[in-house]
Amino acid sequence: MNSRTLKSLYPTSGPTPLTAIQMISLHLHINRPHGSEDSPDPRYGPYISTLPREFNSHPLTWIMRSNSGMESEGVPLLGHLPPSVHASLIKLHDRFCQDWAAVRAYLIANSYISSKYDAYLDDIDGSASNYVWAWLNVNTRCIYYRLKASKEDPDNLTLCPILDFANHTPSGSHMTPVPSEADIWDTAPVKLIGKGFRFLSPVDASVQEGEEIFLTYGAHPNRTLFIEYGFVNKSLLGEAETTDGEVDVQDVVESLILGHKSGVFVKSVLEDEGYWGDWTLYCSTESAQPSWRLITALRLHRLAVSNKTIHDNAIQPWRDVIAGKREIISDGNEIAWKQSLTAICDTLITRAQASLHSLKSDGAEEYDLGSERWIPWMRENMRTLWREELLVAAAVKQRTLRGDDF
Incomplete structure (x- = not known):
């Protein structure tokens, strides 16, 4: 699920074209499962139904509920965050608000296209909490995938079923991405979704049957992991004298x-x-x-x-x-x-x-x-x-x- 596979569902009419993050999260926003039900999306419903149903433990949820005056178990935890972590959380919240503003503008500009937008226009501000769920699924689960001519284009990302079940490890990843033809020749992006999208096991790693397969999200400090993903690396044992x-x-x-x-x-x-x-x-x-x-x-x-x-x-x-x-x-x-x-x-x-x-x-x-x-x-x-x-x-x-x- 990415900007290319969703493009036909979301025409570019509006103040500005949607970014990949905005488009994917909008699609999840509209097709979120209700309660324990499956997603109503006829195309991606089976996949969307496997996504996490809530992000109550993510700090972005706490700050959203705090700003709206909602009671939440996570809100009191905001007062215990280190100042640098809280500052990073504010930046994440600002990023979310920018994307939500773009999606709101898109829904308003395209309300004539489909009646499925009506429910979101009736209570467009109240649906922000629903959009948090969609946005966090994208922010915590998307992976880099070359779709644009420039390797650095921020729209080079995708949600990928099965692969997004791979959890994080700070070291010893079980998967090494194989460069696509576009990466090798630095030409136009791959034309077929999935072409060149392969992973190999590192030569110094072996995986046994029944063992979990891990990805390394990147060389991020715990502050970044906590804000972006909602967890930290447990590299500190007790009151050790040294740490990375x-x-x-x-x-x-x-x-x-x-x-x-x-x-x-x-x-x-x-x-x-x-x-x-x-x-x-x-x-x-x-x-x-x-x-x-x-x-x-x-x-x-x-x-x-x-x-x-x-x-x-x-x-x-x-x-x-x-x-x-x-x-x-x-x-x-x-x-x-x-x-x-x-x-x-x-x-x-x-x-x-x-x-x-x-x-x-x-x-x-x-x-x-x-x-x-x-x-x-x-x-x-x-x-x-x-x-x-x-x-x-x-x-x-x-x-x-x-x-x-x-």
Whole structure:
């Protein structure tokens, strides 16, 4: 099910053509099964009927219900999310709203085509919750499939029966996609749906009868997996001292920079040079370190703090560093930005410890687990997110204090 196989069902009349995500989710929206019944779609009904019937445990559902004032077991969990995760959830919600607005406009523009649109126009705002179900099925289950001339075209995706039952594994995938003719020759997209759509088992993997077959969704941090798919990798065991992880520190660093009188100037420079935001800490079994973007931002911040006057000429040494003309601004600047990094880690550690305690003491007994038995599982996912922030920050702080080079 993709933009090509559905194109004949949805003419392009309207303000703008529908994207693949919008078109597929619209089709699911219209043909969603009622209760335990099968989908009414005569063509894709058998497949649609196998899709998940609800996404109550997905954080997008929580924020939608929270915004509409609905009672939901997941809504209280929003208050326990790490700030970086909550910020990513807001971006996902914005993406959903853009697609929903396009679909609403399409339904209004094409209401004369088919009476099947009438029910959705009668209560078009109320049907947003139904569209969440459709959109999440597309967002969590679509896979890349070359349909357009450009490999990077966002409409290169499809819902594929059977294959979409393959769950995620962070490593050791059982399937390796075989390039299609279009990928090999970089020509026009494949003309026949399914042509060249093959997977092979990796040479170093074997699958036994009755064993589940896994896909690797990509090298995503737990923050992305949680927001996009509604789960995390259970790579953290107990209170281990090391872990593979990534932490977005946007809120802490932004507060640090803008809290100084030079903040507006520093932000302007970082925006102009493309270094504002996307600041992260990384940790693996081999190393732990801040991202280059974070180092660059902290160097400028501490340079501006050390200058009594704020002007463009004063930051030329910083520009020389990002241009590769010099390695550092000064020894003093190196000491200063690493002190800021240590303070950032302390903030993350303290916040994570408090949040883990809150999640532990504010137990799942407050919920009616008879209706939502995913609550304890989701709370543990959120504890994993906080533990990751704690462990990554602690590892980066340790390396910083012992004087490791980054």
